[in-house]
Amino acid sequence: MASSVRQPWHLLLIVLLPSLAMATVFDNNYVPSWGADGYHLVDQGTEPRLTMDRTSGAGFRSRSTYGSGFFRMRIKVPGGYTAGVVTAFYLASEAPYDGSDRDEVDFEFLGNVDGENITLQTNVFVNGDGDREQRLNLWFDPAADFHEYKILWNPYQLVILVDDVPIRVLRNLTGQVPEYEFPAKQMGVRASLWDGSDWATDGGRIKIDWGRAPFTAGFRGFDVDACANTSSTPCDSTDLWWNARRHRRLSVREQAAYEHVRRTYMNYDYCADKDRFQNGKVPVECSYTT
Numbered sequence: 001m002a003s004s005v006r007q008p009w010h011l012l013l014i015v016l017l018p019s020l021a022m023a024t025v026f027d028n029n030y031v032p033s034w035g036a037d038g039y040h041l042v043d044q045g046t047e048p049r050l051t052m053d054r055t056s057g058a059g060f061r062s063r064s065t066y067g068s069g070f071f072r073m074r075i076k077v078p079g080g081y082t083a084g085v086v087t088a089f090y091l092a093s094e095a096p097y098d099g100s101d102r103d104e105v106d107f108e109f110l111g112n113v114d115g116e117n118i119t120l121q122t123n124v125f126v127n128g129d130g131d132r133e134q135r136l137n138l139w140f141d142p143a144a145d146f147h148e149y150k151i152l153w154n155p156y157q158l159v160i161l162v163d164d165v166p167i168r169v170l171r172n173l174t175g176q177v178p179e180y181e182f183p184a185k186q187m188g189v190r191a192s193l194w195d196g197s198d199w200a201t202d203g204g205r206i207k208i209d210w211g212r213a214p215f216t217a218g219f220r221g222f223d224v225d226a227c228a229n230t231s232s233t234p235c236d237s238t239d240l241w242w243n244a245r246r247h248r249r250l251s252v253r254e255q256a257a258y259e260h261v262r263r264t265y266m267n268y269d270y271c272a273d274k275d276r277f278q279n280g281k282v283p284v285e286c287s288y289t290t
Protein backbone atom coordinates (compact mmCIF):
# COMPACT_ATOMS: atom_id res chain seq x y z
CA MET A 1 0.00 0.00 0.00
CA ALA A 2 1.21 3.43 -0.91
CA SER A 3 0.33 4.90 2.44
CA SER A 4 2.72 2.58 4.26
CA VAL A 5 5.62 4.34 2.55
CA ARG A 6 4.86 7.39 4.58
CA GLN A 7 4.74 5.55 7.90
CA PRO A 8 7.10 7.26 10.33
CA TRP A 9 9.38 4.24 10.91
CA HIS A 10 12.06 6.40 12.43
CA LEU A 11 9.64 7.27 15.25
CA LEU A 12 9.08 3.60 15.93
CA LEU A 13 12.85 3.08 16.16
CA ILE A 14 13.22 5.95 18.58
CA VAL A 15 10.63 4.32 20.81
CA LEU A 16 11.98 0.77 20.53
CA LEU A 17 15.73 1.16 20.67
CA PRO A 18 16.12 2.52 24.19
CA SER A 19 13.81 -0.15 25.62
CA LEU A 20 15.90 -2.87 23.97
CA ALA A 21 19.08 -1.41 25.37
CA MET A 22 17.75 -0.91 28.89
CA ALA A 23 16.85 -4.12 30.68
CA THR A 24 15.37 -3.30 34.06
CA VAL A 25 18.19 -2.92 36.52
CA PHE A 26 18.33 -4.68 39.87
CA ASP A 27 18.03 -1.50 41.93
CA ASN A 28 14.69 -0.54 40.40
CA ASN A 29 12.85 -3.37 42.12
CA TYR A 30 15.28 -5.11 44.48
CA VAL A 31 17.57 -4.42 47.45
CA PRO A 32 20.19 -6.61 49.13
CA SER A 33 18.99 -8.40 52.27
CA TRP A 34 22.34 -9.72 53.42
CA GLY A 35 25.88 -10.24 52.20
CA ALA A 36 26.04 -6.77 50.62
CA ASP A 37 29.70 -6.33 51.47
CA GLY A 38 30.90 -5.91 47.89
CA TYR A 39 31.90 -9.57 47.62
CA HIS A 40 29.03 -11.91 48.57
CA LEU A 41 26.44 -9.84 46.72
CA VAL A 42 27.79 -8.05 43.69
CA ASP A 43 25.22 -5.82 42.02
CA GLN A 44 26.30 -5.50 38.41
CA GLY A 45 23.13 -3.67 37.43
CA THR A 46 21.45 -6.23 35.22
CA GLU A 47 23.28 -9.34 36.43
CA PRO A 48 23.92 -9.55 40.17
CA ARG A 49 25.86 -12.47 41.55
CA LEU A 50 25.48 -14.12 44.92
CA THR A 51 28.55 -15.81 46.34
CA MET A 52 28.86 -18.06 49.37
CA ASP A 53 31.99 -18.99 51.24
CA ARG A 54 32.68 -19.99 54.84
CA THR A 55 32.05 -16.45 56.10
CA SER A 56 28.67 -15.71 54.47
CA GLY A 57 26.04 -16.39 51.87
CA ALA A 58 23.91 -13.60 50.44
CA GLY A 59 20.38 -12.66 49.47
CA PHE A 60 18.17 -9.99 48.03
CA ARG A 61 14.52 -9.00 48.17
CA SER A 62 11.98 -6.90 46.33
CA ARG A 63 11.30 -3.38 47.52
CA SER A 64 7.54 -4.01 47.44
CA THR A 65 5.20 -6.78 48.43
CA TYR A 66 2.54 -8.05 46.01
CA GLY A 67 -0.98 -9.46 46.02
CA SER A 68 -0.91 -11.25 42.64
CA GLY A 69 1.39 -11.43 39.65
CA PHE A 70 3.58 -13.34 37.24
CA PHE A 71 7.00 -13.43 38.89
CA ARG A 72 10.07 -14.47 36.97
CA MET A 73 13.79 -14.72 37.44
CA ARG A 74 16.56 -16.03 35.22
CA ILE A 75 19.02 -18.01 37.32
CA LYS A 76 22.24 -19.93 36.82
CA VAL A 77 22.97 -21.96 39.93
CA PRO A 78 26.47 -22.87 41.20
CA GLY A 79 28.04 -25.84 39.40
CA GLY A 80 30.60 -28.50 40.22
CA TYR A 81 30.69 -29.90 43.74
CA THR A 82 27.80 -28.09 45.47
CA ALA A 83 26.54 -30.57 48.08
CA GLY A 84 24.75 -28.66 50.85
CA VAL A 85 24.49 -25.48 48.78
CA VAL A 86 20.94 -24.15 48.35
CA THR A 87 20.01 -21.51 45.76
CA ALA A 88 16.52 -20.14 46.41
CA PHE A 89 14.05 -17.95 44.52
CA TYR A 90 10.80 -17.49 46.38
CA LEU A 91 7.83 -15.42 47.39
CA ALA A 92 7.27 -14.89 51.11
CA SER A 93 4.97 -12.87 53.31
CA GLU A 94 6.64 -10.72 55.93
CA ALA A 95 5.15 -10.32 59.41
CA PRO A 96 5.37 -11.84 61.94
CA TYR A 97 9.12 -11.99 61.90
CA ASP A 98 9.42 -15.53 63.26
CA GLY A 99 7.69 -16.72 60.07
CA SER A 100 5.23 -18.86 62.04
CA ASP A 101 2.25 -17.64 60.08
CA ARG A 102 3.81 -17.12 56.71
CA ASP A 103 2.68 -17.81 53.19
CA GLU A 104 5.52 -18.77 50.89
CA VAL A 105 6.17 -20.27 47.45
CA ASP A 106 9.64 -21.72 46.93
CA PHE A 107 12.06 -22.75 44.25
CA GLU A 108 15.04 -24.37 45.98
CA PHE A 109 17.93 -25.82 44.03
CA LEU A 110 19.66 -28.45 46.12
CA GLY A 111 23.33 -28.81 45.26
CA ASN A 112 25.02 -32.16 44.88
CA VAL A 113 28.35 -33.96 44.66
CA ASP A 114 30.28 -34.05 41.38
CA GLY A 115 28.48 -35.99 38.68
CA GLU A 116 25.10 -36.06 40.45
CA ASN A 117 22.20 -33.89 39.36
CA ILE A 118 21.03 -30.80 41.19
CA THR A 119 17.47 -31.31 42.48
CA LEU A 120 14.77 -28.68 42.16
CA GLN A 121 12.51 -28.68 45.19
CA THR A 122 9.34 -26.62 45.29
CA ASN A 123 7.17 -25.95 48.30
CA VAL A 124 4.10 -23.95 49.24
CA PHE A 125 3.42 -22.63 52.73
CA VAL A 126 0.07 -21.35 53.90
CA ASN A 127 -0.22 -19.89 57.41
CA GLY A 128 3.18 -21.32 58.31
CA ASP A 129 2.25 -24.84 57.23
CA GLY A 130 4.66 -26.04 54.53
CA ASP A 131 4.84 -29.83 54.45
CA ARG A 132 4.26 -29.74 50.70
CA GLU A 133 7.59 -30.52 49.07
CA GLN A 134 7.87 -31.78 45.53
CA ARG A 135 11.21 -32.62 43.94
CA LEU A 136 12.27 -32.82 40.31
CA ASN A 137 15.30 -34.02 38.49
CA LEU A 138 15.41 -31.32 35.78
CA TRP A 139 15.72 -32.13 32.07
CA PHE A 140 18.74 -29.84 31.84
CA ASP A 141 21.67 -28.87 34.03
CA PRO A 142 20.63 -25.64 35.82
CA ALA A 143 24.30 -24.83 36.50
CA ALA A 144 25.26 -24.90 32.82
CA ASP A 145 23.24 -21.86 31.77
CA PHE A 146 20.57 -19.35 32.73
CA HIS A 147 16.99 -20.64 32.72
CA GLU A 148 13.77 -18.89 33.57
CA TYR A 149 11.86 -19.81 36.72
CA LYS A 150 8.39 -18.37 37.14
CA ILE A 151 5.46 -18.23 39.53
CA LEU A 152 1.99 -17.27 38.36
CA TRP A 153 -0.15 -16.36 41.36
CA ASN A 154 -3.65 -15.06 40.76
CA PRO A 155 -7.05 -15.53 42.39
CA TYR A 156 -7.58 -18.73 40.37
CA GLN A 157 -4.36 -20.68 40.55
CA LEU A 158 -0.73 -20.81 41.51
CA VAL A 159 1.48 -22.24 38.77
CA ILE A 160 5.21 -22.87 39.05
CA LEU A 161 7.00 -22.97 35.69
CA VAL A 162 10.44 -23.77 34.39
CA ASP A 163 11.13 -22.23 30.97
CA ASP A 164 7.38 -22.02 30.28
CA VAL A 165 6.72 -25.63 31.30
CA PRO A 166 4.34 -25.88 34.28
CA ILE A 167 5.84 -28.16 36.92
CA ARG A 168 3.35 -27.55 39.71
CA VAL A 169 -0.22 -26.30 39.93
CA LEU A 170 -2.30 -25.41 42.96
CA ARG A 171 -5.83 -24.33 42.14
CA ASN A 172 -7.55 -21.83 44.41
CA LEU A 173 -10.50 -23.79 45.73
CA THR A 174 -10.85 -21.91 49.01
CA GLY A 175 -14.49 -21.23 49.66
CA GLN A 176 -15.42 -24.32 47.57
CA VAL A 177 -13.53 -27.09 49.35
CA PRO A 178 -13.46 -27.16 53.18
CA GLU A 179 -9.99 -26.77 54.76
CA TYR A 180 -8.47 -25.94 51.39
CA GLU A 181 -5.41 -23.70 51.70
CA PHE A 182 -4.11 -21.22 49.13
CA PRO A 183 -1.56 -18.42 49.70
CA ALA A 184 -3.43 -15.17 50.28
CA LYS A 185 -1.03 -12.87 52.11
CA GLN A 186 0.91 -10.11 50.39
CA MET A 187 4.29 -11.59 49.47
CA GLY A 188 7.66 -10.17 48.52
CA VAL A 189 10.12 -11.69 46.05
CA ARG A 190 13.38 -13.03 47.46
CA ALA A 191 16.47 -14.87 46.34
CA SER A 192 19.33 -16.28 48.35
CA LEU A 193 22.32 -18.57 48.43
CA TRP A 194 22.80 -20.36 51.73
CA ASP A 195 24.19 -23.34 53.63
CA GLY A 196 21.60 -26.12 53.72
CA SER A 197 24.06 -28.79 54.91
CA ASP A 198 21.69 -30.07 57.56
CA TRP A 199 19.01 -31.15 55.03
CA ALA A 200 19.63 -30.37 51.39
CA THR A 201 21.77 -33.19 50.02
CA ASP A 202 20.91 -36.83 50.70
CA GLY A 203 18.78 -35.74 53.65
CA GLY A 204 21.68 -33.81 55.22
CA ARG A 205 24.19 -36.69 55.12
CA ILE A 206 26.43 -34.85 52.65
CA LYS A 207 27.65 -31.45 53.91
CA ILE A 208 29.18 -28.45 52.22
CA ASP A 209 32.85 -28.90 51.40
CA TRP A 210 34.22 -25.44 52.09
CA GLY A 211 37.38 -26.42 50.25
CA ARG A 212 35.24 -26.15 47.09
CA ALA A 213 34.05 -22.62 47.92
CA PRO A 214 33.29 -20.00 46.76
CA PHE A 215 29.94 -21.00 45.24
CA THR A 216 28.37 -18.44 42.92
CA ALA A 217 24.87 -18.03 41.48
CA GLY A 218 23.94 -15.53 38.74
CA PHE A 219 20.59 -13.75 38.39
CA ARG A 220 19.03 -11.82 35.51
CA GLY A 221 15.69 -10.28 34.65
CA PHE A 222 14.46 -7.81 37.25
CA ASP A 223 11.17 -6.75 35.74
CA VAL A 224 8.27 -7.41 38.10
CA ASP A 225 4.82 -7.98 36.58
CA ALA A 226 2.81 -7.97 39.77
CA CYS A 227 0.28 -6.08 41.85
CA ALA A 228 2.38 -4.08 44.33
CA ASN A 229 1.14 -2.97 47.74
CA THR A 230 1.30 0.58 46.38
CA SER A 231 -1.05 -0.22 43.45
CA SER A 232 -4.40 1.52 43.23
CA THR A 233 -5.76 -1.36 41.10
CA PRO A 234 -7.21 -4.19 43.23
CA CYS A 235 -4.96 -7.26 42.90
CA ASP A 236 -7.85 -9.44 41.71
CA SER A 237 -8.78 -7.00 38.91
CA THR A 238 -9.24 -8.60 35.50
CA ASP A 239 -7.47 -5.52 34.06
CA LEU A 240 -4.21 -7.04 35.29
CA TRP A 241 -2.98 -9.32 32.49
CA TRP A 242 -1.97 -12.20 34.76
CA ASN A 243 -5.60 -12.38 35.99
CA ALA A 244 -7.01 -12.70 32.47
CA ARG A 245 -9.03 -15.72 31.43
CA ARG A 246 -6.15 -17.50 29.72
CA HIS A 247 -4.21 -17.53 33.00
CA ARG A 248 -7.01 -19.12 35.02
CA ARG A 249 -6.44 -22.72 33.95
CA LEU A 250 -3.65 -24.42 32.05
CA SER A 251 -4.17 -24.63 28.31
CA VAL A 252 -4.46 -28.09 26.79
CA ARG A 253 -0.86 -27.87 25.61
CA GLU A 254 0.38 -26.73 29.05
CA GLN A 255 -1.59 -29.48 30.74
CA ALA A 256 0.07 -32.11 28.53
CA ALA A 257 3.53 -30.67 29.24
CA TYR A 258 2.77 -30.59 32.96
CA GLU A 259 1.65 -34.21 33.03
CA HIS A 260 4.73 -35.23 31.08
CA VAL A 261 7.03 -33.50 33.59
CA ARG A 262 5.29 -35.10 36.56
CA ARG A 263 5.53 -38.55 35.01
CA THR A 264 9.09 -38.24 33.80
CA TYR A 265 11.03 -35.99 36.14
CA MET A 266 9.31 -35.87 39.51
CA ASN A 267 11.01 -37.99 42.13
CA TYR A 268 9.21 -36.90 45.28
CA ASP A 269 5.66 -35.72 45.87
CA TYR A 270 4.30 -35.09 49.37
CA CYS A 271 0.88 -36.17 48.15
CA ALA A 272 2.25 -39.67 47.60
CA ASP A 273 4.06 -39.80 50.98
CA LYS A 274 1.22 -40.88 53.24
CA ASP A 275 3.55 -42.03 56.06
CA ARG A 276 4.43 -38.44 56.67
CA PHE A 277 0.96 -37.40 57.67
CA GLN A 278 -1.09 -38.29 60.70
CA ASN A 279 -3.30 -41.32 59.95
CA GLY A 280 -1.98 -41.24 56.37
CA LYS A 281 -4.23 -38.26 55.70
CA VAL A 282 -2.58 -36.16 52.99
CA PRO A 283 -3.59 -32.49 52.71
CA VAL A 284 -6.90 -31.82 51.01
CA GLU A 285 -5.42 -30.21 47.85
CA CYS A 286 -3.89 -33.59 46.94
CA SER A 287 -7.37 -34.68 45.84
CA TYR A 288 -7.61 -31.78 43.40
CA THR A 289 -4.44 -31.95 41.33
CA THR A 290 -5.27 -30.91 37.80
Ligand SMILES: *[C@@H]1O[C@H](CO)[C@@H](O)[C@H](O)[C@H]1NC(C)=O
Nearest residue numbers: 062063064065094188229230
Ligand atom coordinates in the same frame (compact mmCIF):
# COMPACT_ATOMS: atom_id res chain seq x y z
C1 LIG B 1 5.01 -2.07 50.71
O1 LIG B 1 5.88 -3.12 51.11
C2 LIG B 1 7.21 -2.67 51.43
C3 LIG B 1 8.03 -3.93 51.70
O2 LIG B 1 7.49 -4.64 52.75
C4 LIG B 1 7.15 -1.74 52.61
O3 LIG B 1 8.46 -1.28 52.92
C5 LIG B 1 6.26 -0.56 52.26
O4 LIG B 1 6.12 0.26 53.40
C6 LIG B 1 4.89 -1.05 51.82
N1 LIG B 1 4.12 0.09 51.33
C7 LIG B 1 2.83 0.26 51.61
C8 LIG B 1 2.19 1.45 50.99
O5 LIG B 1 2.19 -0.52 52.32
Ligand SMILES: *[C@@H]1O[C@H](CO)[C@@H](O)[C@H](O)[C@H]1NC(C)=O
Nearest residue numbers: 116117118137138139140141
Ligand atom coordinates in the same frame (compact mmCIF):
# COMPACT_ATOMS: atom_id res chain seq x y z
C1 LIG C 1 20.54 -36.31 35.43
O1 LIG C 1 19.78 -35.50 34.57
C2 LIG C 1 19.80 -35.89 33.22
C3 LIG C 1 19.00 -34.87 32.43
O2 LIG C 1 19.50 -33.59 32.66
C4 LIG C 1 19.22 -37.28 33.08
O3 LIG C 1 19.32 -37.70 31.75
C5 LIG C 1 19.96 -38.24 33.99
O4 LIG C 1 19.32 -39.49 33.98
C6 LIG C 1 19.98 -37.71 35.42
N1 LIG C 1 20.79 -38.56 36.27
C7 LIG C 1 20.31 -39.12 37.38
C8 LIG C 1 21.27 -39.94 38.17
O5 LIG C 1 19.16 -38.98 37.76
Ligand SMILES: *[C@@H]1O[C@H](CO)[C@@H](O)[C@H](O)[C@H]1NC(C)=O
Nearest residue numbers: 154155156172174175183184
Ligand atom coordinates in the same frame (compact mmCIF):
# COMPACT_ATOMS: atom_id res chain seq x y z
C1 LIG D 1 -9.10 -17.54 46.30
O1 LIG D 1 -10.48 -17.69 46.01
C2 LIG D 1 -11.35 -17.13 47.00
C3 LIG D 1 -12.77 -17.52 46.62
O2 LIG D 1 -13.06 -17.13 45.31
C4 LIG D 1 -11.13 -15.63 47.01
O3 LIG D 1 -11.95 -15.05 48.01
C5 LIG D 1 -9.65 -15.35 47.36
O4 LIG D 1 -9.40 -13.96 47.30
C6 LIG D 1 -8.74 -16.05 46.37
N1 LIG D 1 -7.36 -15.93 46.80
C7 LIG D 1 -6.50 -15.09 46.22
C8 LIG D 1 -5.13 -15.06 46.78
O5 LIG D 1 -6.79 -14.38 45.28
